[in-house]
Amino acid sequence: MVTRVIEDIQAVWNAYKQDQSSKALRNRLMENYLPLVRYNAERVWSKLPDGVDINDLISAGVFGLMDAIEAFDMERGVKFETYCVPRIRGAMLDELRTMDWVPRLVRSKASKLESARKQAEAELGRPPADNEVAAKMGVPLDEYEKLKSEASAVNLVSLNKKWYETDSYKDVREIDIIEDTKGEDPTLSIQKRDLMKLVTKGLNRNERLIIILYYYEELTMKEIGSTLGLSESRVSQMHSSIVNRLKEQLGRRKPEFAQ
Missing domain, CATH: 1.10.10 (Arc Repressor Mutant, subunit A)
Structure with a gap:
């Protein structure tokens, strides 16, 4: 059986060298030697750091195999397996050099x-x-x-670097676990909203606006005065009065927060 396979592939080689324009014959040869690509890709990949996708090496190795098939000279008496392996590995190493952009x-x-x-x-x-x-x-x-x-x-780290594998079709990549420092924490947002409701409860419209504009919008007393049609000194006076009342209210409710 093995002898028959060898004879068949030799026949394909003979036919291909007579007509190298035949993609069907070339593809038949590539299918036969494809295990060599995977074997060498696994050997190279085992010595590499995390973040390199073995499929990238296999893809590069396939192109190396294709070049080897086209350039192979059957008259030299060298086994194709011996001839093609350096070309396959060379294509993989070239791919690694292009992936590693740091000189x-x-x-x-x-x-x-x-x-x-x-x-x-x-x-x-x-x-x-x-x-x-x-x-x-x-x-x-x-x-x-x-x-x-x-x-x-x-x-610098590739954002496409694999972080860990999952049971689903999509692995978790570096970009998936990067913290968005500009994004607002939803929990903090809810806490701020609840605190604002607590603080402004019982205040009239102008008093609520003063608290919101000063502590949440970070406007100055002068800017708040312009917004509400009040003088800066009047806004400052109202602010002091509100703060004193809030201190008194929160002081009375202190036991609730201690629980």
């Missing part, structure tokens, strides 16, 4: 900077200042600052 020189600088920082920290017994690390590296402080800025690029 090697930057990584080298970052490594030297971190090494100097660790040495300085070991000697000083505390985290070193920038000028101390610069002295350890033997470079001026402004040059060190430039080095530090360039090296910071190494620490």
